[in-house]
Amino acid sequence: MAIQLFRQHRQSYVLTLATASRSGEYYKFGQALATVVARHHPQIRINVIHTEGSAQNLEFIESGAAQLALIQGDSSIQSSAQAMTLLFPETAHVLVNRQASIETMADLQGKAVALPPKGSGAYQLFMPIAQHYGLNLHSAG
Template identity: 30%
Template sequence: MKRITTVLLLGTAAVALAQGTAFLTIGSGSTTGVYFPVATGMAKMINDAGGGVRANARSTGGSVFNVNALATGELDAAIAQNDIVYYAYKGTGLQAFQGKANSKLRTMAVLYPEVLHVVARKDAGINSMADLKGKRVVIGDLGSGTEQTAKQVLEAYGLNEGDLGQALRVSPAQGISLMQDKRADALFYTVGVGASAISQIAQTVDVKLVPVSGNQASALIKKYPFYVRHNIPANSYKGIGATVPSVAVQATLVTTTNVPDDTVYKAMKAIFSNEAELKALNPSLASFSYEKAVKGLPAPLHPGALKFFKEKGINVK
């Protein structure tokens, strides 16, 4: 029986190899964020297309982990903040990338704006960024894009980790628990508007969103041009009845030159040919367009993606 099983397994592998099936592991983020459902949906679209590429999505620690895993080959593609991809490509910005530029990183498409949410418990007495001083603040998982964003925004307001009562480096899911249990006063999370983690907090705790605006936001954008101003619409979350100004980076689908051109091209066709189906994966993708998908690239387009966008009539090089 063992011998038959082995032959069958070898036969399956041989058939897959003969058919030229390629396999993509796509890195995402926390299961409570937007990366995970988007990556999972994209993997399903690739598998449903039956174009000779099979894919699966993995929950990960987020952007920094993802680009490092792309470098080691642990992941074949991933969703990551465009600022983090840029730092990794250039070998700058973060200690994890300093002097270790990953010139093999390539962009597949810019997906949607990731908006900084600074969520505070209403009973914590936090009405502005300055009020975070001395408070217990979740600044994102260690090595996440949110952690880096939190540091840069605090800097723009003349604050640093040392000014906080406690800088809590935990996952979004852990951050929710800390907020619910009154063990955290505020939480930073860079994520698409409508993320389940923020919705869950708002459903269970009286919260407010702290604005990121004014001269401080201008200074942030001047120093870090990958940021853009972005408003969180009123009623995006329970209890948030007014529009809240903030800043955003961009969620980007990335890969490396190690993935063959044809594999990326087939994956692009499966994911992006039907814009309506893509946008149905998550509300964050509502503003996606081919034109926006090639703007603000943190690394060059992969040749397979370049071929796809040219076929769609987009002016890319």
């Protein structure tokens, strides 16, 4: 019994955390989380991986390639995933050039619009908003 307790106490755990692009906030948050966990629980190591965003993160959870994932709050979750906590509220921002004569969402129709990456949670958040306002947006490429 004492040997088993000793082994359990000395056992280390490695978890993979799927985040988003290296330049994004989810990736930076994942790195900070891994640092804090390592500092306070040295038996747990979190490998932070960069991904294309929420959709791919959920695929990684589903396939077992990751045990943890950061996803957009309004993403649909498959049966193998379990939401643990809401980290912060998600908001969509639409920024326009003052000289573009854009006052409403409808004014975006026919304009060049920079879209978030297709697999990202930001894309999943923005597209229903665009559809609600009747915008027909197509990403290049």
